[in-house]
Amino acid sequence: MNICKINSNKFILFFVIAVNAIIPLIVWPFGNDYFYLPKIIILSVLTVLLLCFILLNKPFKLSFSKDFLALYFYLTFVLLSAIFSKYKAQAFLGAHLRYEGALTLIIYSLILYFSYKTSSEKDNIKYILISLLISSCLIGIYSLIQYFGLDFIPRDAFRQEWIYHSFATLGNPNFLGSHLSMTFMISLCLFLSCKKSKTSCLLFFVTLILYSALICSRTRSAWVSTALTSLLFCILFFKNIIKNYKKIIVLLIACILITYSLNSVHDGFISDRFLSFLNDYKRITVDKDEIMRVGSQRIFIWTRTFEYIFDKPLLGNGPDTFNKVFFMTPDEAKYYFGSPLIYVDKAHNEYLQIAVTMGFPALFAYLWFLALIIYKSFKALKRHKNIYLVCLLSAVISYLIQAFFNISVVSVAPVFWSVLGLLMASYKKAGVR
Template identity: 35%
Template sequence: MRIKTSRIIKRKEAEIKILNYIFSSYAVFIMAFIPLFITPWRKDIFNDYRIISVVVVSAIVFIITFYYRRQYEIKLLDKLLLLYAALLILSTVFSEEMKLSLFGLPRCREGIFSLLTYLIIFTIFYKNFHFSKKSLNIILFSAVVIALYGILQYFKIDPILNIANNEFRGSVTSTIGQRNFVGTYCTLFTPLVLGLFIHSGKKRYFIVTMLMLGLVLSSTTRSAWIAFIFYFIILIIYCAINIKSNKSLIIRLSLLIATIILIFSFMNYKTKGMLTSRAKTVYVDAKDIDNNDSGSSRIFIWKKAIPVLFKNPLLGSGPDTYNLVLNDEESKRRALYFKAHNEYLQMAITEGYPALAVYLSLVSIILFRLYKNRKKGIHIWILFCCIAGYLIQAFFNISFISTAVIYWAVLGIAARYGEGCNEVT
């Protein structure tokens, strides 16, 4: 009997080791490999192969983890996720263009296969996450490479796209995509390195932080800058709350503020005031809100999209079909009809109001639980900043495979910690 019990214990321990290894590898795949994976020899340099690899690998990992852990407790977040998946499937079934909703637009590829894969990614991280220093180091190394490449592009040095004669050359894409997506990537990773440095004071985290700050500025993405102001204030609040127990926090925070000012000043000087000019457009665009030619054209896009909101409120027009329902010649002439440049507006139009409501409920519950657990450590604050920052920039931006997979992974980790996971990063 003892021998049999011992075998069962050893078998379970072996299964746990296998699962931990698989998950650690998968975490590196999603957060380190996918953002780096580009195909310069193809016209679609950033997307097609990425989504194929993400869908295939995520499906395999989900099947394996489900096999080893056959019993899962169905909780509130699981129910919301299943409801959201069901609404997405129904939206696809009744889509105005089934093929488009299945596979998504070229260079976007956010059809039902991609959207359901995001939910699988969430589930894998939600149910299986465990912290690994080795995985974190690999992910941070990937962030360093991405940041260095983006900063080089900002200073007109591009060893990849220039050689490939790609249409994106001359702009800051790094290995992520269009500069707005680079900004989204920064929104997901900058709070991480900021929080790690504030918490530990380690030099390597400070170096990565400097590079990520450089990438945030290089992207010239105003939504990412607005998000940065928000989560940096949150981290200042963290320092203020904990300063009595850790006096070094004020030194680290002061060093960060000085570093931000120095990096901004240097990059702005080297590009003859480009950053200050870009920052001023936030005010100009807000002032000229009634002008259809507003700098980023977002106001114009939103105005054109509002009438479409009431066309299919229940199930929407189908995933990634925004270009079909926006039947506006001026929008098409200006090439502004592929996405709504507001994730919530996009979801309401293409997926329907119920799907948007379920998604926002899911995220709100996760954020609320993180807030309730805020005393458990810096990792809770980091996750809160990552998610809240993403939600802020999403008001002005669109979803993209390179960053969406990371966002749903972070959301899954946050869901796990929000339910009381005691593992400390």
């Protein structure tokens, strides 16, 4: 057996574990950007080191699959969009505080590939998921500490006023919600399927920590995505759910008590957020003009984005150049966002974001790739209800639902792309080609 090959495989496993467990935790409380730039720098360095290591070790073999064809098309249009962009530097490197240019999107694709590659090794998926849940628990505990008004990391000027707001090491409550929409589903599925009492007890507490953090994030898109995904999987696996009714009853009671307790801490801080669903609906029915302010002004952003979407339908304006495209007057900024100095740099819908910045072909290739993975995953579940398949698929679906209302960021996206790669490897192991 070749030692270099073994080292390559171990290096890849370390890289994937780092992406899932270390990158989300990185914070550098100095300078102007505590959360995003440090993450993308470390992620880029790790990626370059891994590629150099692989190039120096010839025994490493690339594994290609026709399932990657849609991803190749997507990356082709990402690169073409960046090359022909009027804003080349930003298209390749990304906008300030976002850093999701073409180079970062290529790194995401490499994360997917290496996650897929390392998952062919026995037990690697287990190690990766364990590391992800440990990291997510730390994030969850930190977010709970913030919810109670404490913070052991200095805050920048922008976040000084975020009293009792949970964002942990991810930089924003919405991003915390995006992350937890995946990890909560993974933990929940593992807990419900676990038959070992000690492990089941541990997963029960992990699930409660992640649920508590999800509630504290006050991110409605994440609440909706986890609720819809949970409902979908309850319907699909009804027989299995019935078998675990005792676990479900205990978990539901615990979640109700946690929700009540956390809501009581700040006199309805959470219930007010939940009731905002109804308030948005009432605003629309009373005054049609209010529709533009619904969903934290998302309707306004989406409506304005549709005005630009057909300007450059083939290649868009370049990856992560939304702030160069989106325009609003100072009066509009003050009316909708409370300040004439506010600017919008993301579409607050991942799919609209891709269409307007990289064009319809890139969006179609991306959706084709996702649809293929989801279809083959469900096909694999018909053959064999592998728990890793279930938890990874639920995480992917939950993320994709919340992506209708949220944005892709370097704090969360690397984990999503890694989970996609793990899911691909899981359905391959189930014999689906």
